[in-house]
Amino acid sequence: MAPRIGVVTFPGSLDDHDALRAVRIAGAEAVALWHGSDSLDGVDAVVLPGGFSYGDYLRCGAIARFAPVMDEVVRAAGAGMPVLGICNGFQILCEAHLLPGALIRNDVRTFVCRDQGLRVESVDTTWTSRFEVGQEIEIVLKNGEGGFVADAETVARLEGEGRVVFRYTGANPNGSVNDIAGICNERGNVVGLMPHPEHNVDPLTGPSLDGRPIFASVLDFLGAHV
């Protein structure tokens, strides 16, 4: 039986359908989950998609973090379930304290939308095992609040423990400390990144298929563990 991967829709989610599609393209069963639910419907992994949950009011992800479904996401993440937060999903993971640090307004003070070069820094996560360390990839970046910040001690710990998963290449697009584009938790089952791998899975829309290994990696993991 194919692993079941859930994608949570919050009011204001934008990229939930693309995430569901990316999951299907990878070969998993895609399960739509709802923010108001207190159940993860027995899924094997969860994606928090991009968008503008609750209209980005207060701060991106600050209200979504209190959605009923998040209690289950936090519990499942603690039990080792793979959880991926894409852009607004990354912001929600930080607000929920599943990942450290915060995402603040881009230093350029404008929304940034472009194809972004990234370097894969860690393949020791549930979502990146299919990449090579140092691999250069291209993934869509589109957000207004993508600047990753954390206190110096936290940044040093992330760097020292190999928990920086992706780094921007070329000019830093948003002021993220150390060019950080994505990080993981200590166990490597929770990953958050600002770029959108779910938009880079189809040759029709391109420009690359570099998002595919993210979803293939978790399928490898689930194939071995479910």
Ligand SMILES: NC(=O)CC[C@H](N)C(=O)O
């Ligand atoms: N693409 C997104 O998920 C955007 C996230 C958030 N609304 C921002 O602008 O930063």
